[in-house]
Amino acid sequence: SASFTFPPTIFSMLSSALRSLGATLEKAGQALAGSSREVLSRHREVMALKSHAPSIHRTCFVAPSANVVGNVKLAEKSSIWYGAIVRGDLASISIGSMSSIADKATISPMGEGSVQIGNRVLVGQGAVVGVATIHDDAVIGMGSTIGDRAVIESGAYIAPGSVVASGTVVPKAKLFCGEQVLRDLTPAESARLASSVESLCFLRLEHAAEVYKDVIDIEQDKSDAKWMEERSLDYDSSLGLLKNNERAQVW
Incomplete structure (x- = not known):
């Protein structure tokens, strides 16, 4: 049996009508909503x-999804995960x-005063700290709560889930x-x-190296991955070809 196809002009007219209808509906919606301001x-x-403004030492690491706001001072080699x-x-x-x-x-x-956290301190995952003082080498376990005006002296350990x-x-x-x-x-x-505290301090370097990569670094990673699919440094070195491999040319 013979099949019937619509002429291209039909689709063109239908497309134009739908676009016009969409524009009309958008204008009507804006009119109903009244004045508005789109915020980025x-x-x-x-x-x-x-x-x-936060004062952050150049050796610190602040993760991309973290928030450091207002009157905050971070000393050298500290990290916000x-x-x-x-x-x-x-405060x-x-x-x-x-x-x-x-x-x-x-x-x-939220209260009056300030938060003072010393050197080599670890505040664990999900912990909440109020207006408190935490001295050097103390560790706050994950999920713990430190109330206002609490004082955690040097080297103390707050077990996970505790409430001070x-x-x-x-x-x-x-x-x-x-x-x-x-x-x-x-x-x-x-x-x-x-x-544990020392390990986390050094781990910040690896994360910072990955997070702060620029376009050149990313392209270098792509080149490395492609090159490693084909050969290794040991392979080229054994054949005396190390100076001619593609990786060396990227450098």
Whole structure:
């Protein structure tokens, strides 16, 4: 049986009519909505607020999905990890050297005073810190809450999920678990905690190297991947061809 096809002019007319209808509907929608202003919102890892801008040492690492806002000071080799929030909009925050604020941790002081975090401190994943003071070498376990005016002395360890109530003082090198101080930390435990903090400090370098790549670095990675599919440095070296390989030409 013979098949029937629509002339091209029919599709052209239909397309034009649909575009016209769409434009008319958009205008009608705008009229119903009244005056409006389209706001372009973009994520910023570091953001000034009012008269305060974060002061961040050049050796620090701030992850792309983190937020550092307002009156915040980060000393050398400190790191703010993915999803972490450090808000110095209502109170100042000072974080010492080689300290790490882990993934999704929140430092958002709402009361009077300031947040003081010492050197080589680790605030674990999902922890929440108020207007508190955390001294050198202390570790705040993941999911813990540190209330306002709490003081965590040097080398203390707050176990995961603990709640340090407002005004509580956790003594030096003590293990705090739940809502109370349990015991002294052993030398081995303190050494393991210190090692974890140091490892995270060095890990920031690897993440920074990847996050801060420019276009040339990315193109170099593509070249490396293509070259490694075909040969290796050992292979070219064994044949005396290392100086002629494609990787050397990219350099």
